[in-house]
Amino acid sequence: MDGGASETAADAKSAPDTEKRRAWDDEARDSLHILPLSAIPLETPGLQHARLIKNVRLQTVVEMFRDAQTGSGQVSPRHIPAYFESYKDEIERDLVKLEKIGAASSFDVYSSRIELRRLNIDVNNVESLTLSDRKKAELTSYMRVFTRPLMEYVYGTEELQVADVTDIIQLFANPNRDEALRNLRMMADRLDIGLGEIPQFLEEYGDVFLSLAYFRKCLDEIVPEVQRFVGWMGEIRSSAEVKRDPRQIRMLDDIARDLTDISTSITGRFESFDNRSKDFWSDINADTFRSIRELISSHHVTIGGVLCGLAVKMNLWKHRFARGGGGPNRRMEFVKSEILPGLSHIKALEQSARTGHL
Structure with missing residues (x-):
């Protein structure tokens, strides 16, 4: 009896530990x-x-x-x-x-x-x-941008309910309409693969665009924070302590410009990816898919690096100044000690991607 009780207690303790892990x-x-x-x-x-x-x-x-x-x-x-x-x-x-x-x-x-x-x-x-x-469930709405044209191409509708690419693979493994099967055969011909290889293509398609959805969600969360931070930082430009030192004004202006330029540039990259993915569905073939897959993959490292750098800085700012506020000296010290170090690295990464030197 005691053994059973202690086992139950151990199980109860291990459940939160497992959940925590x-x-x-x-x-x-x-x-x-x-x-x-x-x-x-x-x-x-x-x-x-x-x-x-x-x-x-x-x-x-x-x-x-x-x-x-x-x-x-x-x-x-x-x-x-x-x-x-x-x-x-x-x-x-x-x-x-x-x-x-x-x-x-x-x-x-x-x-x-x-x-x-x-x-x-x-x-x-x-x-x-x-x-x-x-996280994949969180990205469902982002993935619809890439699953919708697939559904329209094969089924002629976007109304079929799919949560992610796994659902699509199962749907396409047993197409339920003659027209869908014909469209799948046509897709296989255009991609220069066998009909049986379509699920493998869909998995690869899903992984490429899941990465884009993941980074896009990160971007959508980070950019508004960057804009809020630039506004918060700019509030101290008019303070007597900062106005006395033109170098501090210049530093604030440089940081604001760099953060804005980085955000604008990386947002533009995502717009370019969206346009290229639309091009693929208007002219499906092996070369266009290979081209967009290589384009997105080649940007993973720079996109990840830029978003990572911005995220850790914005997270610390939100943690340190959870309620906003902070006097001019405290804000200036935070900007100098936590935001400025490493910012040139983020800027260089984004510039390298923009000029094509990945």
Whole structure:
């Protein structure tokens, strides 16, 4: 009787722990600035539970733990060996990987896949390098932009209810109308693939445009925050403390201009992707799909880097000044110490994409 009671108590305790772990893992998978080290084959026991994160200065640090009470335990990668003295050889080899991966500008799942492939690390079927089910559900409305033309092309309607590309694959695996089957055959011919390869094409189509939907949602959340921050920062230009120093005025103007230019430029890139995806549906063939897939994939790293940089800075600003406000000196100090460092890196990343040097 007692054994059964203690088992029940243990189960009750493990349920919140499992839930907490799942939330911890999902946060990392859906984030622009966190990479769970469980995604990487490492030799050092204990390191698998840590995470690489980007701090507000866009430096890569290892987050050993995070807790509501104790905060975040962050360590520079070069100081990690001191925590694993019993595994000197293993940590040395792992450190080489961490330093190479840590040089990435973003830790979103799409950029991380690219960076890990460059290190010859197999990223196929690694759950922590895919978006969580919760995030995919959030992106349903964004994905409709890309699933709608597919439904119209095959079924002649957009009224069929689909939540994501998985639903479409199942729908197209057993088309329920003769006309739909004819259209699928025509699509297969145009793409130069067999009818049986259509589900594989749809999976690839889904992954390419899921990445675009993910980044688009990040952009839609970040840009309004950037605009609010620029307004908040501009409020201190008229204060007596700031007006006395033309250099401070110039710095505020430069930061405001850079943030506005970056936001405008990256928004323009997404408009270009939207236009290219429309072109694909007006002229479906293997070359147009390959072209748009390569175009979007080639921008993953720069889009991820720009959005990651803006996100960590805006998140800290919202946390530090949750109710707005803050006197001129406090605001100026925050701008100088937290916003300015790393901003030139974000600007350079966006400029490199704009000029085509990816």
